[in-house]
Amino acid sequence: MSPKTIQFQLGLGACLAAAFLVLWAIPNWVSSPSNVSNIVLAPVFWPYALSGITGLVGLGLLLAARGASPVPDAEAEPAADDGLSWVRLSALAVIMVATMFALPRLGMVWTAMIVFVLTAFLFRTRHPITALICAVVIPLALYLFFAKVAGVAIPQGIFVRLP
Amino acid sequence: MSFIDSLMAGLSLVASVEAFLALFVGIVIGVIGGAIPGLSATMAVALTLPFTFSMQPITGILLLLGVYKGGIFGGCIPAILIKTPGTPASSATILDGHPMAERGEAGRALGMALWASCTADLVSNLALILFAGWLASFALNFGPPEFFALILFSLTIIAGVSGDSLLRGALSALLGLLLATVGLDLVYGTNRFTFGDPNMMGGLNFIAVLIGLFAIPEIIAMAWNPTAHLGKARALGNAKVTIKDYIASFRSILRGSLIGVFLGSIPGIGAAPSAFLSYSEARRKSKNKANFGKGEIEGVAASEAGNNGVAGATLIPLLALGVPGDVITAIIIGAFMVHGLQPGPMMFILNVDIIYGLFIGLIVSSVFLFIVGSVAIKGFRFVADVPKRILMPAVLILCIYGVFAVNNNIFDVGVMFAMGWVGYVMMRYRIPAAPFLIAFILGPLLEDNFRQSMLMSGSDPSILLRGPITWFFWAMTLLTIAAIGRAIMRKQAV
Known part of the structure; x- marks a missing residue:
């Protein structure tokens, strides 16, 4: 894989993961008491904050992919010698x-x-x-x-x- | 408690055959582990961890420290003999070590590597003893906002320097932080990503995650290409290192040791950058600079001093602040936790005997390293002959037993396998694993300190900038980001 492909796939993956967390996983799998007065102290705050930053990093990776080299890096990928x-x-x-x-x-x-x-x-x-x-x-x-x-x-x- | 009282308390704890035997055995395991390419010092420490559960805390921790120190030195043996670093920290040793081996001077290169390693190790241990207590007494003034800023700074630097991309390092750290949210909420006790499974309520087991992340991907990589490890070992040759060689390289060794101490005491930088910096400084200052890269013994001395100088210094932030200095100390923190110990400033008050016991053990470890290293150099051919395709299944079995032994829980074995595949994907996508693990460890601490700060201030975020200590760490965080960003821009411009 070339650095460009790696950055692009990672960026896309991070954005999708962030969207999945924000839209589905956190609302369904993180429970928060209804009487929490301040969102900053709620159990959902930290997962939401981290998911948001993950999305931003994903966007950063997508942007970085534009300037990355499209030439495959032979050293980084171990070769499979027998096709199995x-x-x-x-x-x-x-x-x-x-x-x-x-x-x-x-x-x-x-x-x-x-x-x-x-x-x-x-x-x-x-x-x-x-x-x-x-x-x-x-x-x-x-x-x-x-x-x-x-x-x-x-x-x-x-x-x-x-x- | 006075210094003498603390020293005596430490001595009473560590002055047993069992403790010194553990240290010695640890160094032997570490040298062998470091000398086997693909096993690495990190994996050796991770695999030894489960064996320490039944030991006394000081004995178990000394065993792991022995593995750590032995592993960092052991990595230079294959680096010189087969041009394959046993640990990433030994990559710089290849530059001059292997050309020396090709000239038939492998024994001389390995001898110098050992002498430089032991000298740097001693310097690093002395730095630990001198600075850890001072830093811990300073850290007693830290409250939640200061710890939050410190941990954020540590994570930033770890994410920035662990791989070749800040964004990939940041992604790795974020994944670790997200994984750390699994379990019951720290304040309200509500479920977070537990899926109703009682096994998940306590969060994912740290040892299962670390062994999965660092040992299993190597096994999976072997399935991908079972013959990738095959190489040709060089003979030791008749040339041996002399006192004259050592004296000629002494300035580079000392400089490398101090570089190692400085970089090691900053959480996250680790041994590999230190070895390369020490090597490049030695080349810049040497009279034989034209010879560097072609088999210059001073180059071997500098790189080995650089990476071993880190070994004691990484324990400074671990013991004084509770923040692991690199991925191996992140594993060693597991041994502290298993024995109910929490590294940090309070440990210098509550468990001062253990702290001083460790100091004494570490000083002795430099001597043990010299003895074990001398034998290991001659015995490498036996280690090199261990068939890796037998070794890796053995590692897998050891992982299964070790992870199960933590909580007597088969679920943890499943977590380890799952994390192994995560680690393998990260390896293929060149995402560094170190930020993931350290963020996973520090995640609950980061969140806890953040929420405590918010509770203290009535949710006023300005508390995170409440005084000079927090200003310092925030400034360092911003400086780190700016420096890494600048380095990336320069790299892209070239």
């Missing part, structure tokens, strides 16, 4: 969502083992055996520290419980 970058990003997002579902059901240790293996292979590791060993050892070592030393109640899940 978006697939891997999507897969990582799926792994994260699945982790949230698995944590209370499988428990943290088993979930962590699976997540480790999946991410290591997603990143095309050249050391699959090491990855498998680490996938078992690291979650267990962290479980031992947090559960036995720090006294944290690590989720155990509903299938296999650890001592």
Whole structure:
């Protein structure tokens, strides 16, 4: 992406976000007592003020985009070498969502083992055996520290419980 | 309490094997973390934070300070050997460090980096001890309007200098301030963006936000391009740094240390600009200025002194005013908060033993850094060989455990993942993350001081300009905006 595109997209995004906050989010999701005498002290004042400034910054970014360079900056954007970058990003997002579902059901240790293996292979590791060993050892070592030393109640899940 | 009494109280707190071991281990973790490109000192501190929850406050904080100091030095190792800075602060070290490595003098460059780092670290720690108490006693006169003006000034400077665009920095800070409004209102206790979820009522967990913002984007970036990190490490060579080299560079080291102390004590500037300023000053004043950029050892000394000079000084605003000096001290403030401590002027009265304990620990840290650094230089090849595609899944697992451990809450893990994607988008759009995090921390404080000021004055905004202290901070804020605006205009004109 060129600096011009970045500034333009950010400016547009900031303006839209500010409009969304002012017109929809704050009126619906920020409650304010009806007996507040002064708007400056109301719970809605700060979000409104910040949203307004965000809108102004967005306008500033749009203005700045006019003078920015349209030439793409090759150094700033990491190149995807195999054309599968978006697939891997999507897969990582799926792994994260699945982790949230698995944590209370499988428990943290088993979930962590699976997540480790999946991410290591997603990143095309050249050391699959090491990855498998680490996938078992690291979650267990962290479980031992947090559960036995720090006294944290690590989720155990509903299938296999650890001592 | 007299100085001697305070010192003794600090000594009684810190004089234990546990505390010094934590400091030593912290430096080891920091050097390793800083030496692994892509891990960085910031991520190392963030990942160590959850391990401090079960420790005594002083032990936990010393562990994190050790990681901080080790991490800043560790960043120079890959900068010299593989031309990749382990932390952004080491970017200036590449300019002369890597050409030296190409000439087969990597060992000499690393040795000088270590000596310069330890000297600057000591100078910075002494500055902290000398100035923090003085600043804290001055800050005891601050009321809500003064704190409001101070925080606004800090946020302005952080937004202005963190990235390459003031507007993007400002956008980042505004997003952080907006995120900080989530939760129950500070005065009326009404819901703000909680969506009726009890998990949101206390606001978003600070540690989940910071780990999400600084660790997860690196993991996502690895999914985007798993081979981006591959590089070639240079051999150490037989040349070693000598006392003669050190004496020849001493003026640059001292100058760099003082630049680091000065810039570090201003909230938000951080180590990277300090390293570059120290480097350019050394080049301007050096007899060998033509050699700079081609492998001049004085250049390595100056840049390393510049970035390590910041490490102690960033704690001056943190301890004296409760305002983090950079993103790492913003993380360290988390350790204070977890242990029920609130950095700021009152800490010098209520927890003076902890303050002096930290001072003692910091002085010792310079010695530990020298010992650990000497070994780390030789052992870098083992660190460089850690496969990053195994390391990143391990970091992910560590993040999950660490964030869960804060509140025993799976919701926080979800917040961390969400913030990770926010951080990744920010990275792709070159929005600096530091203003976001610092604004997220200072947001409630800013709003609280604003509302207290309004309550004090019956909503008369002129209270925000009530005296010389507020005038000073407002003037500094305006000057900062004008200076940054001028710099942008000049850049565009070139």
